[in-house]
Amino acid sequence: MSESDRILTLRLSKADWELVERLAKSQGYTRAQAARSAIALGARFAEAGHTFNITRAVLVLEYMQAAIDVIIARDHGDVVPQLRAAAKERLATFHG
Known part of the structure; x- marks a missing residue:
């Protein structure tokens, strides 16, 4: 431990x-x-000064994804298989 390090002791709930x-x-x-x-x-x-509402964040993400899915399928249906493949590749690359 360096001289700039500080020690903090805290109590956590079982869940935390x-x-x-x-x-x-x-x-x-x-x-x-x-x-x-x-x-x-x-x-x-x-x-x-931020707060975070996980339910709202997930809802917004899912709404945006659904909107993009509908628009791409409607207007550019021919690229859907390539997009799915690219998404799976990115998932494996960036999210293990």
Whole structure:
């Protein structure tokens, strides 16, 4: 630990502890690394004055995807197979 590092001890609910453990396991991190990552992302988001409603975000994403699907299928149906293949390739490349 360097002189600039600080130690923070905190108490987590069982649900939050399990969440940190799942994140650590899925990312190959220690629990401490997972907690630091979550704090870094979440704190900066909150510091900027943002809030996040996961249900609304998913609804907006699904709405946009459905709209794009309808428009492309209607106006450019010939490219749908290529788009699906490209999406699967990107999923494998960027999301393991």
